[in-house]
Amino acid sequence: MPADTVREDIRNFLTSRRARLTPKDAGLPDVGGRRRVSGLRRSEVAQLAAISVEYYTRLERGNVRGVSEAILASLATALRLDDVERAHLAALVRAANAPHRATDRDGGASHVRPSLQQLLDAMTGAAAFVRNAHLDILATNQLARALYQEALDTEDQPPNLARFVFRDPRARRFYRDWEGIAHDAVGSLRAEAARTPDDPDLTGLIDELATCSIEFAERWDAHDVDYYRSGQQRFHHPHAGDLDLDYDALEIPADPGLTIVTYSLSPTAPHAPAFHRLRQQRPRDLTTT
Known part of the structure; x- marks a missing residue:
């Protein structure tokens, strides 16, 4: 930059x-x-x-x-x-x-270590995925694939959550608090742009979204920053229905720029039966027709 x-x-x-x-x-x-x-x-x-x-x-x-x-x-x-x-x-x-300072942070990393995939697969009671700081989804476990099937169903690889939020009309149904997730997505990208100002891939993503989405451009111009750390996310899944899930975003010290995001639910929560049904789904059951 x-x-x-x-x-x-x-x-x-x-x-x-x-x-x-x-x-x-x-x-x-x-x-x-x-x-x-x-x-x-x-x-x-x-x-x-x-x-x-x-x-x-x-x-x-x-x-x-x-x-x-x-x-x-x-x-x-x-x-x-x-x-x-x-x-x-x-x-x-x-x-x-220090506009040309070196950094060991790779916000646009495109691969995860095998041990991270093993960790995701071991999380059978929570939906979990690894994303980079550009909001690309790089690895998922089975429950995350079931939960985020619409976001993952894209020709763009790796799938990008910001593109899904601002360019895919299904996102407004999937996220029941679309305004909140839109704010978080822009805030996360704005914060990353300051940390890695010379990243051409991030600049290209921001330019693309600002060109294609007036709502992204307006939020970008507000200069708000945010981190997606923990809280509750309200979904409407096309098969399981409404899901109010607790989320935690855990940065990976060994891989600066990568984050594990998990979605879980107490067994006694109101939407626990729907979440349980989602865990029972097999990939072929989730295929849309």
Whole structure:
């Protein structure tokens, strides 16, 4: 990613975070009068971060050379950034200061070690798959193949979850909270773009989705970042019906950029019978006609 693009991302990210806060949100007195900006003024952010207005203006323009971790921490606190946003800002600053730095992270890895497939296959009570940071599904167990049969049913190999969410109309039925998964998908790609700014495959994927999906483009322009870590995902499976499953995303330290995603359910949960039926399905039973 060119240096100018990284600086633009920093500018847009800081501007968008500033715009979402009001003086009341930040604990500042409301002096009244008409405000010409959405959210906080630059002077107010500078005051909260205990830096000069001139210095904050320089940072917001993407000129972050030599900025200290202490200043970034103060700025993150002033803008009420969460942990994911703090990490994103730090990644953007690293990219701006060392645009050609080497990294051992392969966000677009296309293969998994045999031992990881063995681990997936051993998980018989949970749907589990391995994905890379581009949201490509690289390996699955049998239950994941049954759960994600529509996402896996594609000519694009490996299947990509972001393409499924934004380009396949079946996704809106499959994900009962489509808005939530769309937000998470864009947020994950935005965070990865800051970590690996020189990845041409990721840039190509983002350009493709922004060109083909107005909804993706609008979310991308919002500069929100997110990690898909844990929670509950609400599905509507074409054969098993509604499923409210608990998910956990576990990063693999030995393979930076790869994540194991699992979906499980308590035996006493309301949708446990439907999940049990899905576990009993054989691949040929899941073939659509």
